[in-house]
Amino acid sequence: MAGERFPVSIDGRDFELSNLDKLMYPAAGFTKGEVIDYYTRIAPVMLPHLAGRAVTRIRYPNGVDGVHFFEKNKPGGTPSWVRLETLPVPGSTKSRETIDFVVVDDLPTLVWLANLAALELHTPQWRIGQDPDLLVVDLDPGAPAGLRECSAVAVLMRDRLASDGVAAYPKTSGKKGMQLCCPISGTQDSEFVSRYAKRVAEELATMVPGSITAKMAKAVRPGKVFIDWSQNAAAKTTVTPYSLRAQEVPTASTPLTWDEVEAVATGAEEPRHYRASDVLERVEEHGDLLEDLLTPGPALPG
Template sequence: MPADRLRVDVEGRPLELSNLDKVLYPAVGFTKGEVIDYYTRVSPVLLPHLRDRPVTRIRFPNGVDDKSFFEKNKPAATPDWVRVETLPAPGSTKGRDTLDYVVADDLPTLVWLANLAALELHTPQWRVGTHPDLMVVDLDPGPPAGLAECCPVAVLMRDRLALDGVEAYPKTSGKKGMQLCCPIAGTQSAEEVSAYARRIAQELEQAHPKLVLSRMAKNLRPGKIFIDWSQNNAAKTTVAPYSLRAERVPSVSTPLTWDEVEAGGRGRRPAVRPFTAAEVLDRVEEHGDLLAPLLDGGPELPGGS
């Protein structure tokens, strides 16, 4: 076997890891071996959020400073023990009716994907064979606004959703924005969920027009927080909690506490910011999975659009 390859057994599954010393985040020297180590260590809290969800990968075979590619279909030479589901492919850029999606239900699959330099893991709001069981509200700041400016909008959205009995749980996108994840009953279509999210976004824009935007026109975005309700479209995916992002440093889509978000909205320390892989592992040690309530289900959304 070549010196840059290592055979391992992961929960009874044989894997051949390669190029573990290859640097995937050049600015900080973070290697593929460290990517695999991170995903292995964070797997107890990550895997429940991936379970039964087809995973879209963004792969960076030569690191974050080089070319990347989206991958929805199973890659060549996928091991026969990897779970694959043939599912409709709404919005396929190649015009395909179905794709063979990988579902990362277990640690061997997660390690296999990390070894393919699948740095980013994105999932839909629905599980295989079901309606959406999550509503995701994406808060996208228009420069010069940033993550700090997302915080007061997140609180406004949380409080408005609470009037309808909907609980919201915040996480960073791992980049410049924030997402609110809301467990729902899984009895309504993606169109109904999107319509509800759009109505709430429009309400907040009307009440706070200098701060909030519900329309997609980019010329309106500078200095405002765009509430992207369209994230609930059946064809859309959202970066998974605890997924790495392809930034200068190995930042992570990180669950937050509401105390942190409220403090961020008041400009107090500690400021909400992108967290790195090492910091996230420390946070999991301290807090456990702050998004665990997403796994328990939620209410049906009020009707109307």
Template sequence: MPADRFPVDVQGRTLELSNLDKVLYPAAGFTKGEVIDYYTRVAPVLLPHLADRALTRIRYPNGVDGNSFFEKNAPAATPDWVRTENLPAPGSTKGRETIDYVVAEDLPTLVWLANLAALELHTPQWKIGEHPDLMVVDLDPGAPASLKQCCQVALLLRDRLAADGLDAYPKTSGKKGMQLCCPISGTQSADDVSAYARRIAQELEREHPKLIVSKMAKNLRSGKVFIDWSQNNAAKTTVAPYSLRAQPVPAVSTPLTWDEVAAGAAGKRPATKPYTAAEVLKRAEKSGDLLAPLLDGGPQLPV
């Protein structure tokens, strides 16, 4: 076996890890070994959000400054113990009718993916064979708007959704925006969920036209926050909580408290800089999973 490859035992599964010293985040000197270590340590709070969901990965074999590629299909030489599910592929860019998706439901699978430099993990709003159990609204700022304005819009959205009996839970995207996630009943179609999210976005746009836009045209977004209701489309995925992102630093899609969102709306952190892998591990150790309520289900939407 080459010197840069060695076997490890992960919960009874033997994996061959490789190139652990390869730097995947050059500006931060963050290596592939550190990526694997992060995903291993964050697994207790991450895996419940991946369970029973078809996983899309974005792989960076030469680091975040190199080429990347989306991967939905299970790659060649996928171990036979990795769960895969053959599912319809709505919106496939390669014309596939079905795809053999990977389902990351245990630590060995997560470590195997990290060893493939699958830095980013994205999931749909539904579990396999079920209707959506999450409504996700993406908040995307158009420059010069930033995460500060996203936090302001998140507070408005939280209060509007609460009026309909919905609890919203915030997280950063790990890049420039953020998402609000609402647990829902799992009895309504993706079209129903999208229609409700669109209606709320349009309502808030009418009330706050200088801050919010609900239309997708990018030329309308300057200085505003686009409430992307289309994240609930059956063909869409959203970055999973606790996933790394391809940024100069090993930034993470980080669950937030509403006090932190209020601070961000005032121009304090998280608006000033992203949370990193090391910080997120400390946050999880201190506070547990701030998004755990997403796993318990929620009410029907008033559509």
């Protein structure tokens, strides 16, 4: 029934779930109850990537076809047991200089956010109080380029980073592109990391100017893959591994193997995005393909 509420207790935290039959992805018949089920089941591999990071939510109270909004500050009615961190807002032009961010360190908080129709969760490249421990490169294709072209650029980027001793781990964005995530030392600030990422992106764009651009201007991006090095700025966030995306169907940001990326890049396999059910099956088979991101990596060269 519409508006029906269900009390739950998860790991000793008591709260209510509501409107479990509401369609979040109408074209796929995917309900809020199924969103909550997905996040509950994916939690063992997703929570380590959320832990200690201030989370930005994109909420779709009436499903992916309805109005949505970004939310950084704690929502009204936040339970007392939810971890909050009051942090400055990098680059903010508003008078409010700090925000009470939610930190998702446990299953109750993840389920509580899912019940608020926070379909997408985005996190920064740093843990609270630390310098970035991740370098993230977003590969954004300009039509008619797509996921196949992104995969080819990902392989080039992987090999270039490897020459500096930096390991890259691929995942789909869950939308049209993909990201490479690299564990780094956490000893260099975001400006240093951004400069390094920009330098590498410009180097590859110079090598393959017909297929790659490191420029943000939309006019130069059709048919090319934009290597978005700016994801490493202090004010930026990236969709968290395993997060759902607000597409027609419930796709998720999905970790990949390099064999899969190379197969798509060479045309041996068709490019695809993965639905929630696919991602759960992949975790059963592979575990967390991004587990190595949880261990600090090398310092970047100057």
